[in-house]
Amino acid sequence: VARSLGLRVVAEGVENLLQMTSLSRMGCMVMQGFLISRPHPPEEIERWINEVVLPKSAPWIGIVGEEVGELEPSALLASRLPQAV
Numbered sequence: 001v002a003r004s005l006g007l008r009v010v011a012e013g014v015e016n017l018l019q020m021t022s023l024s025r026m027g028c029m030v031m032q033g034f035l036i037s038r039p040h041p042p043e044e045i046e047r048w049i050n051e052v053v054l055p056k057s058a059p060w061i062g063i064v065g066e067e068v069g070e071l072e073p074s075a076l077l078a079s080r081l082p083q084a085v
Contacts, residue, residue: 003027020060035060 002009011023014033023031036058040048052058 017060 008030009028011019011028011031012033014020014023014031014035016035019033020031020035037048037052053061056062
């Protein structure tokens, strides 16, 4: 429904790889939840990006990408930023 209205869907509360894979198979590529990261204060975000996202060291990076095409770190980072709907 959201896509037919031109809206971007953000899946919230993603806590495990099975949920992430299921959502990606349904076409949802923007997710947030404890699988991606626990909440961080603003001053720690840059460190998190440099230590986890850019070196692709998190278990969720590439798992879904193997099935639906490689996900860019920027797409995964978008799941950590506030989204307007």
